Amino acid sequence: MAILIIMIRVCIRIWVTLTLFLLLTLSFTSVCVSSTSTARKIVIRNKSPSLITLYWISIPKEDYVRQQTSVTYPLDRLNINSFVNHTFAAVEITKDCVLPDGVTKPYDDSKLKSPIKNICTESRFTVTPNTDQIILVTGTGSKFLAVLDDDVSRLRSLLDEAFENCEEDGKECLRQNLEVTVGSLLKKNTLEKTVRESMAPLIEDYTCADSKISTSPPLQNTTWTHNGVTRDVSVLFKSDNAEVHIIKEFISPEECAAIEKRSAKSLHKATVASSDGGSEFSENRKALQASVKVPLDSPSDPVYLLSSRIYDYTNAHTNYNLTMEGQEDIMSIQYKGCGVNCEEKRDRYMPHCDGECGGDEYLSGSRVATVVIYCKVPEIGGGTNFAKSNIHIKPEAGMATWFRYVGDMTTLEDGTVTGASDSGYSEHSGCPVIEGEKKIVTQWMRAGVNAEEPWDSFNTKGLKKMDVEKFKEITGGWGGGEEL
Ligand SMILES: O=C(O)CCC(=O)C(=O)O
Ligand SMILES: [Fe+2]
Structure with a gap:
């Protein structure tokens, strides 16, 4: 009987060790995936009622560098390959403004009596180290806004919602704990998505052949x-x-x-x-x-x-x-x-x-x-x-x-x-x-x-x-x- 109990204990210990090892390997891999490179794919979704165009604000001179040959229509989106800490300006194109680079004319102003002097409204955002970055562009005029949303900011608002009715003092502690655990889960999810996306062309070639x-x-x-x-x-x-x-x-x-x-x-x-x-x-x-x-x-x-x-x-x-x-x-x-x-x-x-x-x-x-x-x-x-x-x-x-x-x-x-x-x-x-x-x-x-x-x-x-x-x-x- 004693031998049986010892054997069960040894088995449980091996199982726990293996599970921990597996979890650690997974988290390590996912951390590596997101931190070794500073390249980030970002998606700009135009939910404003206007045409927009995108500029990269170059360092150190702060010049406007156009990222598109043309414009992004309302409800359309634009995919950009960028890097952590790069700053961009989303610019709203209307009939009565000039683009901030002063070079590109978005409209034909030859028929106008006096040249337009207003510079088009812009809203800036900076690429974060997080993944799954979506920039939502909304509003028009003084309400024109580009807001960056990523996996971590989405998690934050989810947690805020979840703890809305919590007692004040326990809330921050709970949030911090959960951000770590759920954050690593999210990273695993991102890893799974990355694996699925990168495997797809191989599966396609293999099954078709x-x-x-x-x-x-x-x-x-x-x-x-x-x-x-x-x-x-x-x-x-x-x-x-x-x-x-x-x-x-x-x-x-x-x-x-x-x-x-x-x-x-x-x-x-x-x-x-x-x-x-x-x-x-x-x-x-x-x-x-x-x-x-x-x-x-x-x-x-x-x-x-x-x-x-x-x-x-x-x-x-x-x-x-x-x-x-x-x-x-x-x-x-x-x-x-x-x-x-x-x-x-x-x-x-x-x-x-x-x-x-x-x-x-x-x-x-x-x-x-x-x-x-x-x-x-x-x-x-x-x-x-x-x-x-x-x-x-x-x-x-x-x-x-x-x-x-x-x-x-x-x-x-x-x-x-x-x-x-x-x-x-x-x-x-x-x-x-x-x-x-x-x-x-x-x-x-x-x-x-x-x-x-x-x-x-x-x-x-x-x-x-x-x-x-x-x-x-x-x-x-x-x-x-x-x-x-
Ligand atoms: O040829 C097929 O099997 C798929 C056709 C298809 O994707 C389409 O017509 O949209
Ligand atoms: Fe199809």
Whole structure:
């Protein structure tokens, strides 16, 4: 008996030591990750109603150094690679001011009687040693403000909220203790995110290259019954703001044929969303595509039947309440393999998000969910990958991959919708097609659109085109948002 007790004690001691060792290693690694380099990625989110542009305040002369060739539109954002302790000025661009460098003119003042002397309003911030730095730019005029928010400041406000009702004397002590423990947890989280983000390209390359790999195992198998037909559904991934399903036999051969026939004459090189809110050809996507209109006044048409099935599925699995009016056309997409030994650039769609997937607020009128339906599958290659969720899908003819990238949504009084966007799990790709043809039908679905305000009254960044025109007048036509 005594020997047994000694053995149990020894086992417990080994277990505790190992756990402590593991925890120490993890905290050490996370501290190293955030402290050895002073480089910091920062994101500037323009929540002000104005156009803004960003300057780095150079040391020691305090010169204004522009960080953008153009401007950042309201609701848009700008990513900058910077360093700890660097100071920046966010500058509000209006019609009646000149930019602080005195060089760049944001507008055409040739028609004005007297030259403008006001320097545009600015708000400064300094990059901190912390991670996950987001600079929120809000307000206008005297209320124009750029506030830096990072993991530590977010934790501070969370703690303040948590201890709101604490007794005064115990509060500071509790806060200090918790800042240390929760702070290290947060760092671990950041580490996990960093690992996930840096592993994704490797997972993508590995899974795309392995033609024998099959569809990832489901979290849950279920069915969906629609107009008397029951279909098998597998849930492959589920979080608050993102979900991935596959649905068997979602499209009929007749529906595929109708779409292929209607798109045949207008197939052209596929494009991607551009940084100025339009679309452009890109190295990231090689395929042919053509849009097909949904005949909203012919409910027995095969394309109408498919489209209504798509929205019924989405509404049955979300609280989005989407309507068929005002939506983007159905897209017919074709990829062609040029064989195992072919040296040409292969048809594929590199990792991308169809809507917002940076964890930002959802913009009414932009995309919320996608369905990719496979009409013809290739012999080798052409899988659909969600590398950041570790999900691979091997297409089967007739099957659909359905995914959403927004959480529960709320409709406001003015008809606009709000919600939280996914933070990267819905990023996906179409793997290179090696042998054979892949023919798919994609529907990108939007919320907050209707017959009066259809999808094309918004640009690809979710901004109303009317507003973009108004801003272009101010700047004399600068585009939006890219880094220098
Ligand atoms: O080709 C695929 O599997 C994915 C297609 C896709 O991502 C899209 O059409 O948005
Ligand atoms: Fe996509």
